[in-house]
Amino acid sequence: MNLEKVVFAFFIVFAATLNFGFFIGDIDRPELHNVYELFAAIVVNMIATVLKFGDRTQIGAVHLSTSLVADIQLIAAAVTWGVAVHVTGTGMTPEMTSSVVSLSGGALLANIVSLVILIVETVMMRR
Amino acid sequence: MNSVFFLVLRRMRTPLILLIVFYAISVLGLTLVPGVNADGTPAPPLSFFHAFYFISYTATTIGFGEVPQAFSDAQRLWVTVCIYITVLGWTYSILTLLSLLQDKSFQHTLAASRFSRRVARIRTPFYLVCGCGETGGLICRALDLLGLDFVILDTNAQRVEELDLEDFITDDPALAVDASVSGNLLMAGVRHPKCRGVLAVTNDEKCNLAIAINVRLLNPEIPVLTRVRSPAVADNMRSFGTHHIVNAYERFAEYLALAVSAPEAFRLIEILTGLPGSPLPAAHRPPCGHWVVCGYGQFGQAIARYMSLPGIRMTIIDPDLAGPPDSRLVKGTGMEASVLQQAGIMEAVGIVAGSDNDIANLSIAMMAKQLNPKLYVVSRQNQAANDLLFETFRADFSMVHTRVVAQECISILTTPLLSRFLAAVRQADESWSKTLVSRLESICEGLVPLVWDILLDADTAPAVYKMQQTGKPVTVGALMCDIANRETCLPAVVLTVERRGHTFLLPEDGFLLENGDAILLAGQREVRSTLNLTLKNVNALDYVLTGRDHQGGWLWQYLFEKEGRGS
Numbered sequence: 001m002n003l004e005k006v007v008f009a010f011f012i013v014f015a016a017t018l019n020f021g022f023f024i025g026d027i028d029r030p031e032l033h034n035v036y037e038l039f040a041a042i043v044v045n046m047i048a049t050v051l052k053f054g055d056r057t058q059i060g061a062v063h064l065s066t067s068l069v070a071d072i073q074l075i076a077a078a079v080t081w082g083v084a085v086h087v088t089g090t091g092m093t094p095e096m097t098s099s100v101v102s103l104s105g106g107a108l109l110a111n112i113v114s115l116v117i118l119i120v121e122t123v124m125m126r127r
Numbered sequence: 128m129n130s131v132f133f134l135v136l137r138r139m140r141t142p143l144i145l146l147i148v149f150y151a152i153s154v155l156g157l158t159l160v161p162g163v164n165a166d167g168t169p170a171p172p173l174s175f176f177h178a179f180y181f182i183s184y185t186a187t188t189i190g191f192g193e194v195p196q197a198f199s200d201a202q203r204l205w206v207t208v209c210i211y212i213t214v215l216g217w218t219y220s221i222l223t224l225l226s227l228l229q230d231k232s233f234q235h236t237l238a239a240s241r242f243s244r245r246v247a248r249i250r251t252p253f254y255l256v257c258g259c260g261e262t263g264g265l266i267c268r269a270l271d272l273l274g275l276d277f278v279i280l281d282t283n284a285q286r287v288e289e290l291d292l293e294d295f296i297t298d299d300p301a302l303a304v305d306a307s308v309s310g311n312l313l314m315a316g317v318r319h320p321k322c323r324g325v326l327a328v329t330n331d332e333k334c335n336l337a338i339a340i341n342v343r344l345l346n347p348e349i350p351v352l353t354r355v356r357s358p359a360v361a362d363n364m365r366s367f368g369t370h371h372i373v374n375a376y377e378r379f380a381e382y383l384a385l386a387v388s389a390p391e392a393f394r395l396i397e398i399l400t401g402l403p404g405s406p407l408p409a410a411h412r413p414p415c416g417h418w419v420v421c422g423y424g425q426f427g428q429a430i431a432r433y434m435s436l437p438g439i440r441m442t443i444i445d446p447d448l449a450g451p452p453d454s455r456l457v458k459g460t461g462m463e464a465s466v467l468q469q470a471g472i473m474e475a476v477g478i479v480a481g482s483d484n485d486i487a488n489l490s491i492a493m494m495a496k497q498l499n500p501k502l503y504v505v506s507r508q509n510q511a512a513n514d515l516l517f518e519t520f521r522a523d524f525s526m527v528h529t530r531v532v533a534q535e536c537i538s539i540l541t542t543p544l545l546s547r548f549l550a551a552v553r554q555a556d557e558s559w560s561k562t563l564v565s566r567l568e569s570i571c572e573g574l575v576p577l578v579w580d581i582l583l584d585a586d587t588a589p590a591v592y593k594m595q596q597t598g599k600p601v602t603v604g605a606l607m608c609d610i611a612n613r614e615t616c617l618p619a620v621v622l623t624v625e626r627r628g629h630t631f632l633l634p635e636d637g638f639l640l641e642n643g644d645a646i647l648l649a650g651q652r653e654v655r656s657t658l659n660l661t662l663k664n665v666n667a668l669d670y671v672l673t674g675r676d677h678q679g680g681w682l683w684q685y686l687f688e689k690e691g692r693g694s
Contacts (some may be wrong), residue, residue: 036155039175048146054128054137058394082176 028094073107142220153209163199186213256330257306265533307337380429391560401575416476421461477503588662605635619650
């Protein structure tokens with residue numbers, strides 16, 4: 001067992017689960033989507049991205065790009081949230097909530113792709 | 128570039144993760160710690176937006192103060208922690224990046240990737256020079272003078288840095304790596320479509336051999352020039368078809384023998400194969416008679432083999448009593464007066480101080496000269512660093528290893544026409560060589576002339592081609608007229624004209640040139656560009672042919688001709 005691989009898989013799975021946790025629930029109800037969960041999803045996603053740095057293989061490149069996509073979508077969701085609450089002052093209306101959650105849904109898709117790659121990679125590895 | 132980028136990213140993983148974690152902890156803490164209003168009532172904690180804003184300017188030590196409102200003591204407590212951990216995180220990241228930039232292997236990767244990009248971008252023909260010590264330096268300077276591009280590989284990093292200080296006109300990438308590794312050769316452009324040849328001129332025989340094999344396998348199309356010392360390695364190279372094997376000992380011995388048997392022909396070869404731009408060497412006239420050769424190593428053997436000419440008797444002085452069967456042998460090094468006398472130094476006409484130790488050679492030469500002041504002294508100089516000593520001593524003929532190799536390489540590279548011309552010179556009689564030598568000496572003002580070739584076709588000489596198409600004959604004499612004043616001749620000599628396998632040596636001024644002729648010239652460096660103008664510019668060519676001075680381009684000519692017709 002390789003500790004580095006454990007950490008790597010841990011962060012990829014953790015990023016996906018946190019993202020899923022934020023995403024699940026009615027799309028337009030702000031009380032079902034916790035801001036701390038979004039924050040945790042962003043942080044774990046960024047750490048997962050950095051862990052994927054410096055791999056020149058094809059699979060490594062796809063890994064990194066899925067992570068970058070997830071980062072962008074999650075940060076966009078956070079910015080939308082911040083704009084809604086602090087800039088325009090509309091607050092978390094159902095429209096704003098649904099756009100934040102749908103952005104995080106896109107990130108979830110990227111994270112799922114990342115998960116699939118991780119699983120495929122593991123299955124293909126032979127002893 | 129790619130590999131460097133990934134290397135940086137890989138090394139930056141830990142600091143970046145640390146930074147993300149520290150930021151996350153700080154921001155999270157700020158969103159949990161309650162604040163206080165101006166009137167002392169408790170206020171809700173900062174939102175994520177404000178927390179991130181605050182941490183962003185605090186972590187980078189900008190410090191706008193407590194916004195949007197004064198903090199509670201609990202918040203201040205937490206911010207104190209945040210300041211320390213985030214500043215720590217940034218410092219660690221920056222220090223890691225700086226140490227990465229200073230890392231030797233990282234810098235080498237950076238230099239290598241920059242080098243390979245520069246090589247890939249080369250659009251003109253170039254040579255790959257492996258080993259840029261004394262020999263390589265001489266070759267590079269000569270190539271630069273000839274206007275040829277080159278790529279340099281050398282194992283010595285300091286030497287490569289020194290190359291930056293050399294004032295080369297052409298753009299020449301250099302890299303400090305081992306040239307015998309095939310990956311490095313590939314990076315230096317062995318398979319580059321513009322690579323014209325590889326020169327393996329390192330000091331290390333094994334390295335040269337490895338380069339030759341690599342190039343033969345990686346790109347069999349391009350020629351390899353290798354420098355060798357020992358005949359065994361030379362045989363090995365010949366076995367897999369190395370194109371040019373440069374053995375300085377053999378070459379020098381051959382020249383010495385030629386200088387004895389045909390001094391004028393040798394003088395001519397020496398002028399034509401010298402390094403362009405260096406001072407013209409003094410004429411060598413080694414006499415015929417009894418010669419003493421000190422040292423029977425590879426150099427001594429080559430000398431003995433080539434000097435076995437009619438009228439020459441040889442005595443070999445060697446500490447191991449080695450020598451050819453038919454010559455006299457004396458045991459010793461040659462530094463002792465008694466040994467020299469025993470070898471017959473008093474009756475000898477010449478001595479070859481040919482050991483592999485420069486100081487020993489000088490000592491032999493000085494001792495011999497003392498015993499017999501009329502002696503012709505040939506000394507072998509192994510290291511260019513001893514130039515000053517040898518210059519002060521003034522041997523009649525010095526064999527400088529690096530210079531012989533460099534001259535040989537340049538004369539091979541310059542043009543294949545030259546080697547055919549030199550072969551003809553070796554057959555020619557002495558008076559012919561003498562006339563040509565005096566002609567060359569008069570035009571080149573004490574410097575070794577540049578030797579170059581021109582192919583007369585529509586591409587390289589469009590003006591000549593056009594003239595010939597319209598039926599106007601172009602002669603050698605016309606080409607050699609100065610375009611500033613056609614009464615004077617350019618300081619250059621047309622050595623040969625080659626036409627469909629026929630060679631015309633030293634064509635007369637009235638010799639008619641045809642399309643497809645290859646011309647070999649020797650002359651001052653400036654002539655090359657002047658002649659280029661004559662070959663390419665119809666007006667210039669017309670002037671040297673007829674003396675009429677056309678002015679302007681096609682528009683002027685069109686108007687001028689119209690006017691002429693109208694009046």
